[in-house]
Amino acid sequence: xGMRFDPQLAxxxxxxxxxxxxxxxxIGKQTGSDESAVLDHFLNLQAQGVIDRIxxxxxxxxxxxxxxxxxxxxxxxxxxxxxxxxxxxxxNHNYEREHRYNLWFVVTGRTEPEVQWxxxxxxxxxxxxxxxxPLLEEYHIDLGFDxxxxxxxxxxxxxxxxxxxxxxxxxxxxxxxxxxxxxxxYAALGYPEAEVLDSLRRWLEAGIVxxxxxxxxxxxxxxxxxxxxxxxxxxxxxxAAGARLAADTAVTLCYRRPRVPPDWPFNLFCMVHGRExxxxxxxxxxxxxxxxxxxxxxxxxxxxxCFAQRAASYG
Numbered sequence: 001x002g003m004r005f006d007p008q009l010a011x012x013x014x015x016x017x018x019x020x021x022x023x024x025x026x027i028g029k030q031t032g033s034d035e036s037a038v039l040d041h042f043l044n045l046q047a048q049g050v051i052d053r054i055x056x057x058x059x060x061x062x063x064x065x066x067x068x069x070x071x072x073x074x075x076x077x078x079x080x081x082x083x084x085x086x087x088x089x090x091x092n093h094n095y096e097r098e099h100r101y102n103l104w105f106v107v108t109g110r111t112e113p114e115v116q117w118x119x120x121x122x123x124x125x126x127x128x129x130x131x132x133x134p135l136l137e138e139y140h141i142d143l144g145f146d147x148x149x150x151x152x153x154x155x156x157x158x159x160x161x162x163x164x165x166x167x168x169x170x171x172x173x174x175x176x177x178x179x180x181x182x183x184x185x186y187a188a189l190g191y192p193e194a195e196v197l198d199s200l201r202r203w204l205e206a207g208i209v210x211x212x213x214x215x216x217x218x219x220x221x222x223x224x225x226x227x228x229x230x231x232x233x234x235x236x237x238x239x240a241a242g243a244r245l246a247a248d249t250a251v252t253l254c255y256r257r258p259r260v261p262p263d264w265p266f267n268l269f270c271m272v273h274g275r276e277x278x279x280x281x282x283x284x285x286x287x288x289x290x291x292x293x294x295x296x297x298x299x300x301x302x303x304x305x306c307f308a309q310r311a312a313s314y315g
Contacts, residue, residue, distance in 0.1 A: 001109060006230065007042055008037070009027075009031070009042065009045070009214075010045055010050055010051060010214055010221075013027065013054075013213050013214050014211065014213045014214050014215075014216060015211035015212065015213045016100070016211075016212070017030070017054060017212040017213040017214075017284060019186075019195075019200055019201060019212070021186065021187065021193060021197075021199050022035065022183055022184055023185065023186075024038045024039045024042070024183060024255055025183070025261055029128060031043075031241075034185060035183060036111070039181060039182075039183065042054065042181055042214075042241055043181050045214075046181065049217055050216065050217060050221065051214045051215060051216055052178070052215045052216070052217055052309060052310060052311065053177070053178025053179070053183065053211065053214075053215050053291065053311055054177070054178055054185075054214050054215070055174050055175055055176065055177070055178040055179045055215070055311070056181050056200060056203070056209040056210075056211070056212045057209065057210045057211050057212075057215065058172060058176060058203075058208060058210070058312075059138070059207060059208050059209070059210060059252070060135050060138060061135065062164060062172075062208050063164065063172040063173060063176060063312075063314050064108055064109055064110045064111065064114075064169070064173070064312070065108065065110070065112040065114070065115045066106055066108040066109075066113055066135070066312065066313035067106070067107050067115050067116070067119065067132055067133065067134045067135075068104065068105075068106050068133040068134070068135070068257065069104070069105055069106075069107060069119055069122075069130050069131060069132055069133065070101040070103065070104045070105075070130070070133065070264075071101065071102075071126070071128050071129070071130055071131070072100050072101050072102065072128070073082055073102055073103045073126075073128060075102075076112055078096065078102065078103065078174050079176045080305040081103060081126050081128065082094060082096070082103060083123060083307070084126060085103065085105050085122055085240070085308075086105075086308040087308050088118055088121075088122065089119050089313050090107045090108050090109045090114070090115065090313050091105050091106065091108075091118075091308055092108055092308070092309070092310050092311060092312045092313065093105060093106040093108055093304065093308060093309055094106075094307040095166075095300040095303050095304075095306035095307065096303070096304040096305040096307065096308075097228060097302065097303055098300075098301055098304060100303045101131060101263075101264070102304075103307070104208045104227075104228070104301075104308075106312075107119055107122075108312040108313055108314060109313075109314065110173075110314050114204055116132075121130060124255065131260050131263065131264050132172065132260070133257040133258060133260070133264075134257065134258065135249060135255055135256075135257060136255075136256045136257055136258060136267075137238075137239060137242065137255060137257070138255045139242040139243055139245065139254040139255055140246035140247075140251060140252075140253065140254040140255075141248035157217070162203075162206040162208065163174075165210065167198065171189075171191055171195075171196065171199060172199075172203075172314070173178040173193075173314035174189055174190070175189070175196075175200070176311050176312050176313075177311045177313075178311055200212060202274060205280055214268075215311075223273045223274065223275055224275065224276040224303075225275055225276050225277040225279070225280045225282075225301045225302065226271065226272070226273045226274065226280070226286065226302065226303045227271070227272050227274075227280050227300050227301060227303070228269060228270075228271055228300075228301045229269070229270050229271070229272060229284050229287075229298065229299070229300050229301075230266035230267075230268065230269050230297075230298065230299050230301070231266060231267070231268040231270075231296045231298050232259070232265045232266050232267060232296055232297040232298075233267060233268045233293070233295065236250055236266070238256055238267055238268055239256070241291065241292065241293060242255070242256055242268055244291040244292070245268070245270055245287065245291050245293070246270075248287055248290070248291065249284045250272055250286075250287060251270045251271070252270075252271045252272065252273050252289070253269070253270060253271040254269070254270040254271075255270075256268055256269070257269055259299040265297065266291075266297075266299060267275055268296075268307055270287075271285060272287075277302065280302075281300065282302055288299075293298065
């Protein structure tokens with residue numbers, strides 16, 4: 001029998017992970033434990049699939065490039081196509097959702113041409129057309145929310161004009177895969193420890209890094225009624241609507257992507273994570289009313305199955 005899930009560690013350390021040479025010792029001191037016990041617990045949580053990794057969550061398209069894509073896959077081919085898509089190193093999320101477009105995945109890479117090449121390879125190999133839905137405007141992207149209350153805190157970090165150098169991007173690409181679960185993880189990356197810590201502090205301040213901490217696999221913890229909600233909002237109104245929606249603590253992701261007529265008329269996206277379908281639908285209804293979205297066409301795409309969830313690959 002595996003080690004029992006402790007919400008104090010997996011929940012409390014989704015953000016504000018210590019930027020100290022021995023972070024697990026610092027957590028142990030705060031929680032009345034010791035470094036070895038904390039490390040063992042995180043290793044167990046990772047082995048059980050409760051957490052994917054511990055590390056920074058980067059603002060989209062700062063380290064490399066990414067694109068959301070969707071396919072309408074015949075049900076008889078879904079397992080085959082999903083397995084093919086998940087086999088690409090650049091695919092870091094791959095989900096079945098309730099819609100004619102039933103397979104949704106994110107492709108990452110060092111450059112935009114690399115991402116588009118991967119998408120073209122998938123499209124050609126599977127003989128199925130793709131919806132390509134790049135990020136146009138970000139309102140809230142974090143995915144770190146309280147596992148007990150469901151509330152998603154908002155980032156208070158600024159967005160500066162800081163751009164990553166090629167050296168920065170190499171370090172960021174290494175960090176995106178997660179910190180090694182060792183007593184001195186920042187010193188084990190092949191870079192000077194002080195440089196790693198200083199870079200992370202600067203990137204947090206600039207908003208390039210959203211948070212540093214445990215990246216949780218929510219479905220393993222009972223969050224199975226998760227829905228991607230999409231609206232067709234007039235272009236002149238979408239930015240204001242997205243900002244209103246992003247301020248709602250029930251929203252874990254919120255952004256604008258392009259319409260792809262005639263098959264995909266929606267341009268405002270958000271995610272709502274929940275344990276029960278009825279409660280998630282209730283939240284969607286409440287949000288639509290509260291934020292002036294009831295008059296717009298809407299679709300709710302519940303997640304059915306997770307085929308892949310892993311760190312973005314930029315190398």
